Structures are given as C-alpha cells and as structure tokens.
Amino acid sequence: MNSIHDMGGMEGFGPINPEENEAVFHYEWEKPIFGFFFCLFAGGQINVDVFRHAIERLGNLHYLEGSYYEHWLGAFQTLLVEGGTVTIEEIDAKMTELKGDAN
Amino acid sequence: MPHDHHYDPLPDTELRVRALESILVEKDLVDPAAIDLLVDTYETKIGPRNGAKVIAKAWTDPDYKTRLFENASAAIAELGFSGVQGEDMVVVENTDTKHNVVVCTLCSCYPWPTLGLPPVWYKAAPYRSRVVKDPRGVLAEFGTTLPDSTEIHVWDSNAELRYLVLPQRPAGTDGMSAEELEELVTRDSMIGVKVIAAPA
Numbered sequence: 300m301n302s303i304h305d306m307g308g309m310e311g312f313g314p315i316n317p318e319e320n321e322a323v324f325h326y327e328w329e330k331p332i333f334g335f336f337f338c339l340f341a342g343g344q345i346n347v348d349v350f351r352h353a354i355e356r357l358g359n360l361h362y363l364e365g366s367y368y369e370h371w372l373g374a375f376q377t378l379l380v381e382g383g384t385v386t387i388e389e390i391d392a393k394m395t396e397l398k399g400d401a402n
Numbered sequence: 403m404p405h406d407h408h409y410d411p412l413p414d415t416e417l418r419v420r421a422l423e424s425i426l427v428e429k430d431l432v433d434p435a436a437i438d439l440l441v442d443t444y445e446t447k448i449g450p451r452n453g454a455k456v457i458a459k460a461w462t463d464p465d466y467k468t469r470l471f472e473n474a475s476a477a478i479a480e481l482g483f484s485g486v487q488g489e490d491m492v493v494v495e496n497t498d499t500k501h502n503v504v505v506c507t508l509c510s511c512y513p514w515p516t517l518g519l520p521p522v523w524y525k526a527a528p529y530r531s532r533v534v535k536d537p538r539g540v541l542a543e544f545g546t547t548l549p550d551s552t553e554i555h556v557w558d559s560n561a562e563l564r565y566l567v568l569p570q571r572p573a574g575t576d577g578m579s580a581e582e583l584e585e586l587v588t589r590d591s592m593i594g595v596k597v598i599a600a601p602a
Contacts, residue, residue, distance in 0.1 A: 307507030307558065309531040315543050317523045317590075323445045325522070326411065328419040333444070333519075334437030335426065337486075342431050347561055354509065366409045367510060367525040372419060385425055393421035394414065 303359040329368040335375050345378050353377045409522070449518030452483045453566060454587035456516060458580040460493075461571045471495075474566070478516060488515035488564060494557060495568040496594070501548055502555045503541065503594030504565040505533045511559035513566055517589060524593065534558065544595040567594040574600045 306312075324330055339345045353374035357365070361373060379385045426432035456478055460467040470477040474491035478484065491513060494502040506512065507530050512520040523529050533540040537554045541547070548554065557565045569591040575583060578601075590596040 304508055306527055306531040307505075307534045309527075310535075312527040312531050315523050315526075315528045315532075315540065317521065317544065317595075321521050323449075323519055324441070325409075326416075328411065328416045330441045331419055331423045331432075331437055334440050335422070335432060337440055338426070338432040338436060344431065351509070351561055363527070365412055365415075367522070369412060369415055372415065372422070376418075376422065379422075379426075384429070384431070385422075389425055390418070390421050393425055394417050397417060397420050397424070 302355060303362045304355055304357075332368040332371050332375070336371065339375060339379075344382055344384055345375070349378055350374055444514075444519050448514060450516075450587075450589035450592065451584070452481070452518075453513070453516035453589070453592045454584040455481055455580075456483070456493075456566070457568060457587045457592065458583040460568055461583055462580045467568075470568070478566075483515040485515050487511070488513045490563050491516070491566060492557075492563060493566050493568050494555065496570045496597070498570075499551065500553050500555060501594065501597075502557060502565075502567045503533060503537055504557045504559060504567060505530060506559040507531070507534055508558075508560065511561055511564060513564035516566055517592060521589075541595060544590065546596050548597075567592050569594075569598050572598045572600040 324333070336345075336350075354370050356377065357370060357373045362370065365373065376390065380387055423432060423434075427434060456470070459481065460470050466477060466480075469480075470493050474493045475484065475489065478488070478491055494504075496502055506524075510520050510525040512524060529540065534556050537556050538548070541554070559565055569587065571583070572586065575586070586598055586601060588596060588598065591598045
C-alpha cells in the first residue's frame with residue numbers, strides 16, 4: 300500500500316536527535332503492547348502479514364501523531380475487532396469502567 | 403506528537419491499553435506473567451551485546467567470517483542468537499571504500515536477536531525519511547564524517563530480511579582478544595550510523 304508509512308525520501312521531519320543511554324521502554328503502557336504481539340501471535344489472532352497490513356491502514360493522521368507502540372495498539376485493536384475476538388463496544392465499556400475506577 | 407525522545411502518548415492511549423489488556427486477560431488470550439517475562443528478556447538479555455559477540459568473532463575467526471557471509475542466520479545462530487525478527491539475516495561489511503548503513507523506511511524492521519529492540523530514533527520519521535536521500539547529512543548528525551571517496555550503501559530492511567553491519571576493526575587492536583574487542587562494538591556501529599573509534 301502507498302500511504303504515509305512509506306517515508307523514504309520525504310522531507311521536513313526535522314532533526315534525528317538520538318537519545319543517549321536510551322531505555323528499552325519509555326512508558327509502562329508500552330510493555331503490555333509489546334507483550335500482546337507475542338501472545339496474539341502464539342494464539343493465532345495475528346501474523347506478520349495481517350499485522351503489517353493493519354499498520355498501513357491506521358490512517359495518515361494517527362500514523363504521524365502516534366508513536367511506535369501506539370501504531371501496534373491500533374493494529375491489534377483493528378485485527379481483534381475484525382477477527383471477532385472483541386468488539387469496539389467492549390473496549391469502550393471497559394475504558395469507561397476503568398476511568399470510573401480511577402476517579 | 404512524537405518528536406525525538408520526548409514523545410507523549412495520545413490522550414487515551416494508556417486507558418485503551420489497560421482496557422484491552424484487561425479484556426484479553428479475561429478471555430485468556432494474554433498472560434500477564436508471560437508479558438513480564440518478555441519485557442524482562444528484552445530489557446536485560448537480548449540486546450546489542452549479542453551482536454557485538456558476532457562482530458568480534460568475525461574479526462578474530464576468518465572461517466566464522468566466511469560462514470557469516472555465506473549464511474548469516476546460521477552463523478549467528480551458532481552463537482545462540484536466533485528467533486523472532488532475526489529469521490533471515492544479511493551481514494554487510496564496511497571497508498576503506500564502502501560504508502553500510504541500515505534503515506527501515508516503511509516501519510522499523512530491525513534484527514532483534516542481535517541488536518534487541520530498536521531505539522526511538524530508528525523508528526521515527528526523521529531518520530527513516532532522510533537517510534535514503536541524504537545519508538552523509540544523516541551520518542553527520544551522529545558525528546560521523548566519512549571521506550568523499552567512501553561509497554555509502556543504504557540498506558532498507560523489511561519484514562523478512564534484516565541487515566547487520568560488520569564495522570571495520572579499529573586500528574591498534576591487533577593484540578586484543580575477542581572478549582576485549584566485543585567491548586568496543588557499539589549498537590550504532592552495527593546499524594552503520596557510527597564507526598568504531600580506535601581505543602585510547
């Protein structure tokens with residue numbers, strides 16, 4: 300697919316700014332997303348090809364605004380919903396529930 | 403917006419992760435203990451020290467180096483490094499006239515068994531977009547300046563094929579053991595954005 304992910308040769312993204320002694324994960328929420336990859340792969344809910352295809356369908360704005368593991372999160376949600384494993388309503392309801400717990 | 407290392411999550415990312423994790427655990431599709439183990443493995447066991455062992459062996463064992471170019475995945479597996487995101491490896495060698503640098507313009511393909519998980523800059527738009535168009539400019543941002551006579555080859559990784567750069571062995575290291583040489587090998591030199599300095 301030809302979309303924003305195909306970045307080779309584009310201009311205007313600014314300096315690279317490599318970080319010294321960078322941590323493997325930068326936020327706690329990145330860790331479960333990383334783990335989902337292996338669990339869902341082992342469980343047969345995803346494979347490399349459908350995962351890649353789902354990343355490429357994220358939408359240009361989300362792709363640019365989101366970070367690496369947010370791309371993964373979006374792809375997992377797409378594939379789990381398309382595969383009938385979860386529904387968007389289930390996710391929304393759980394988010395509302397967890398948000399309530401936090402207040 | 404992710405800009406260099408101080409990227410912030412989108413507004414509902416953290417909540418969405420917790421919700422999805424909770425649902426997947428309820429459905430018995432995700433095991434939190436397995437996630438903890440995976441995270442620990444990639445934080446502490448699988449990283450660029452693995453790749454450094456491959457490089458030091460290639461520098462000190464000519465037969466190994468031959469095998470590394472014949473079948474990189476098999477030669478790397480000899481040292482115990484194989485598996486996810488390193489199934490099909492290719493090693494490219496730096497010389498006095500040729501320098502190699504690796505990118506994944508489409509995403510962030512990276513050889514996990516030898517280098518671990520990629521740094522943020524490798525996954526972000528500035529590096530991915532620019533290194534294929536202006537490799538010398540990008541290398542300069544890493545403090546790397548090569549002679550104009552050195553050809554730069556940029557290798558674009560993909561979901562199947564992953565590259566590892568064999569850096570040049572620095573001068574003044576003739577008497578060093580493979581173990582000592584390993585310590586000189588950096589992650590960035592195996593991606594190809596830096597060269598290895600001679601030991602002080």
